[in-house]
Amino acid sequence: MRWGDGGYGVTEAAATTKPMNMIQAINSALDVMMGRDEDIVVMGEDVGFFGGVFKATEHLQAKYGKTRVFDTPITELGIIGVAVGMCTYGLRPVPEIQFADYIYPALDQLVSEAARLRYRSAGEYTAPMTVRSPFGGGIFGGQTHSQSPEGIFTHVAGLKTVVPSNPYDAKGLLIASIEDNDPVIFFEPKRIYNGPFDGHYDRPVTPWARHPSSVVPEGYYRIPLGKASVVREGEAVTILAYGTMVHVAVGVVAELGIDAEIIDLRTLVPLDIEAIETSVRKTGRCVVVHEATKTSGFGAELSSLVQERCFYALEAPVERVTGWDTPYPHSLEWAYFPGPVRLSRAIEKVLEA
Amino acid sequence: MAEGARRNLPPLSLHVPEPKFRPGDAVDYADFDRGEAGAVTRPPIDADPATMREHSYTLVRVLDDAGKAIGPWDPRLEPERLVAMLRHMALTRAYDDRLYRAQRQGKTSFYMKCTGEEATSIAAAYALDRDDMCFPSYRQQGLLIARNWSLVDMMCQVYSNRADRLKGRQMPIMYSARDASFFSISGNLATQYPQAVGFAMASAARGDTRIAAAWCGEGSTAEGDFHSACTFASVYRAPVILNVINNQWAISSFSGFAGAENTTFAARAIGYGMAGLRVDGNDALAVYAATEWAAERARSNAGPTLIEFFTYRAEGHSTSDDPTKYRSAEENVKWPLGDPIARLKQHLILIGAWDEERHAAMDKEVAELVRAAQKEAEAHGILADGLLQHPFETMFEDVFEEQPWHLKEQSRQMLDERKKAGI
Numbered sequence: 001m002r003w004g005d006g007g008y009g010v011t012e013a014a015a016t017t018k019p020m021n022m023i024q025a026i027n028s029a030l031d032v033m034m035g036r037d038e039d040i041v042v043m044g045e046d047v048g049f050f051g052g053v054f055k056a057t058e059h060l061q062a063k064y065g066k067t068r069v070f071d072t073p074i075t076e077l078g079i080i081g082v083a084v085g086m087c088t089y090g091l092r093p094v095p096e097i098q099f100a101d102y103i104y105p106a107l108d109q110l111v112s113e114a115a116r117l118r119y120r121s122a123g124e125y126t127a128p129m130t131v132r133s134p135f136g137g138g139i140f141g142g143q144t145h146s147q148s149p150e151g152i153f154t155h156v157a158g159l160k161t162v163v164p165s166n167p168y169d170a171k172g173l174l175i176a177s178i179e180d181n182d183p184v185i186f187f188e189p190k191r192i193y194n195g196p197f198d199g200h201y202d203r204p205v206t207p208w209a210r211h212p213s214s215v216v217p218e219g220y221y222r223i224p225l226g227k228a229s230v231v232r233e234g235e236a237v238t239i240l241a242y243g244t245m246v247h248v249a250v251g252v253v254a255e256l257g258i259d260a261e262i263i264d265l266r267t268l269v270p271l272d273i274e275a276i277e278t279s280v281r282k283t284g285r286c287v288v289v290h291e292a293t294k295t296s297g298f299g300a301e302l303s304s305l306v307q308e309r310c311f312y313a314l315e316a317p318v319e320r321v322t323g324w325d326t327p328y329p330h331s332l333e334w335a336y337f338p339g340p341v342r343l344s345r346a347i348e349k350v351l352e353a
Numbered sequence: 354m355a356e357g358a359r360r361n362l363p364p365l366s367l368h369v370p371e372p373k374f375r376p377g378d379a380v381d382y383a384d385f386d387r388g389e390a391g392a393v394t395r396p397p398i399d400a401d402p403a404t405m406r407e408h409s410y411t412l413v414r415v416l417d418d419a420g421k422a423i424g425p426w427d428p429r430l431e432p433e434r435l436v437a438m439l440r441h442m443a444l445t446r447a448y449d450d451r452l453y454r455a456q457r458q459g460k461t462s463f464y465m466k467c468t469g470e471e472a473t474s475i476a477a478a479y480a481l482d483r484d485d486m487c488f489p490s491y492r493q494q495g496l497l498i499a500r501n502w503s504l505v506d507m508m509c510q511v512y513s514n515r516a517d518r519l520k521g522r523q524m525p526i527m528y529s530a531r532d533a534s535f536f537s538i539s540g541n542l543a544t545q546y547p548q549a550v551g552f553a554m555a556s557a558a559r560g561d562t563r564i565a566a567a568w569c570g571e572g573s574t575a576e577g578d579f580h581s582a583c584t585f586a587s588v589y590r591a592p593v594i595l596n597v598i599n600n601q602w603a604i605s606s607f608s609g610f611a612g613a614e615n616t617t618f619a620a621r622a623i624g625y626g627m628a629g630l631r632v633d634g635n636d637a638l639a640v641y642a643a644t645e646w647a648a649e650r651a652r653s654n655a656g657p658t659l660i661e662f663f664t665y666r667a668e669g670h671s672t673s674d675d676p677t678k679y680r681s682a683e684e685n686v687k688w689p690l691g692d693p694i695a696r697l698k699q700h701l702i703l704i705g706a707w708d709e710e711r712h713a714a715m716d717k718e719v720a721e722l723v724r725a726a727q728k729e730a731e732a733h734g735i736l737a738d739g740l741l742q743h744p745f746e747t748m749f750e751d752v753f754e755e756q757p758w759h760l761k762e763q764s765r766q767m768l769d770e771r772k773k774a775g776i
Binding site for chain 1 (some may be wrong): 578
């Protein structure tokens with residue numbers, strides 16, 4: 001297993017490490033960046049004095065002041081629209097949308113404005129903002145606190161979409177996102193804020209403290225956008241995953257005792273196509289897994305890319321394991337969540353073919 | 354009665370607004386109370402919005418029917434400044450006429466005039482500092498012209514030609530000019546409203562002195578963006594001026610579909626606890642005075658102002674619609690607030706700073722200027738000839754700061770396909 005430092009730009013200053021869960025790592029990234037660059041502002045519903053409903057922005061207002069860390073009215077379109085205006089002034093806002101499910105009112109400002117500004121003004125205006133938003137299910141959030149809408153954003157020209165799967169990556173990717181000069185949608189899988197989750201909802205929760213990726217440098221480091229991470233090397237089958245599903249895949253592969261290669265995509269746009277191609281050419285088999293609904297989901301894009309680029313290396317059709325094409329149900333959450341049983345079956349099917 | 358309705362209750366009825374006049378109707382504005390020039394008080398710059406509610410319902414007017422400037426809102430500008438303003442308005446009208454014709458000649462795909470609304474951009478621009486950030490809608494070409502932006506540059510955008518700085522990516526008139534503090538125009542309505550507030554908030558947070566101003570039409574005040582912007586502006590007391598150009602028509606929908614039957618657009622400010630002003634938008638002095646008041650208010654940390662400029666869209670929405678199909682042609686002729694250029698001209702003549710000869714000479718001068726600019730712009734190509742457009746691969750630039758692999762691939766693919774197809 002390869003977690004944590006993959007050799008990505010961890011400077012000596014950042015060499016002191018500390019055990020962190022994902023929330024702490026995200027908080028640390030914001031803290032480090034706000035300390036380095038006074039153009040960075042954090043805003044969103046409840047992010048100020050209270051420090052956010054998930055505590056990702058805790059202590060930031062006390063440290064950096066109310067004009068750099070502040071609560072906003074409950075209007076997501078307003079939050080993103082205002083952020084675009086702040087970018088025009090020269091700031092680098094990091095707005096929080098409290099739940100990804102609430103992001104839809106902001107769609108016009110994200111799709112027609114933030115994403116298109118550089119293009120339509122031929123570079124005169126840009127929108128270097130990072131929109132943080134907790135996403136995904138597994139916390140009994142029902143249909144309005146569980147969705148994974150990444151496919152809506154990966155479809156939009158001009159947006160980058162990032163999904164971290166562990167504390168170390170979360171911090172390094174968030175720093176890289178904030179430094180990026182294009183708008184980035186940074187989806188944080190909320191089910192794994194406090195610990196890796198292998199999909200066995202009936203077992204005790206494992207805290208991050210026991211996971212190697214919880215050893216996080218205290219200072220500045222970045223993980224470049226567009227670089228996947230090979231979490232487990234293997235020869236039998238490639239599993240493409242991101243966010244919570246990385247841990248489900250790790251659990252399943254251990255349970256099945258198969259020699260699978262697990263790729264944590266980390267960034268969906270721009271995608272690390274090289275890592276995908278190299279792996280699938282080697283294994284000849286591929287399973288794509290995500291929590292989002294199936295039809296027109298990002299898995300369709302992955303599956304298609306693998307088919308286009310690795311067809312003659314494939315021994316079996318690409319399998320997709322995804323959420324069902326329904327809203328996220330409250331009481332039937334675990335029947336909806338693409339857990340270990342469904343992933344095992346898909347892997348076995350691909351291996352048998 | 355609908356099936357299943359309770360028989361002992363009167364049936365409900367749905368009100369669908371209908372404009373007073375349709376094509377062929379005789380127009381009578383007798384019901385319209387335009388108020389008296391000079392009658393509205395000018396509140397102190399830091400006035401509590403609660404004390405100026407009537408300003409949302411009565412028009413601020415400076416010029417009376419004789420062209421005399423009266424009352425507390427008279428900005429008392431030097432005649433030279435007024436003449437310069439008049440010239441920029443005439444130049445804008447000449448520019449519009451020329452490019453409208455260019456579109457009709459098939460030289461470009463689309464055009465939008467601001468005829469009758471020139472004062473709402475030009476007089477406002479005169480009252481702002483040049484580095485105050487403007488977030489315009491699509492009918493504020495007057496802002497660029499008032500800031501002496503190059504007409505050739507604007508025309509190249511309209512023609513999407515090789516010299517278009519926006520590389521032919523935007524529909525005509527969706528200018529962008531950072532050096533004129535003029536934001537990139539969006540085709541999606543009112544999106545610029547919260548953006549202007551965000552800019553103003555950033556400027557305030559930084560202790561800067563720049564303010565922001567936004568423009569939208571009365572029709573798009575129905576967008577959520579308008580209301581989110583008002584909320585943010587009010588909550589953070591942002592140094593921003595929110596202008597609503599009430600030109601009565603949103604393409605073919607009259608202002609009633611944005612709520613004008615029930616209240617004024619300036620009165621939207623009252624619910625947000627913001628200063629609101631309703632201003633005669635065809636009176637350049639009133640536009641200047643209101644903008645100057647709001648700018649001073651913003652600059653002294655007294656908060657945002659919502660200004661409704663009451664005006665009339667004298668032409669169609671764009672080259673794509675025919676206004677004779679949905680409204681009475683008499684409306685424009687009988688518009689009770691006149692034409693902004695004619696009214697400023699009348700005032701200047703009255704105060705002895707202008708005359709018909711100088712006006713005729715000015716009209717000739719601006720027409721010549723526009724003609725020369727057009728000739729220069731067309732030397733860089735027009736949309737219709739398709740020859741002097743930007744190279745094909747530029748389509749894939751500026752999507753991101755750095756081109757990712759998939760765009761590099763698609764760019765190569767497009768060029769290969771074109772080569773193989775011999776095009």
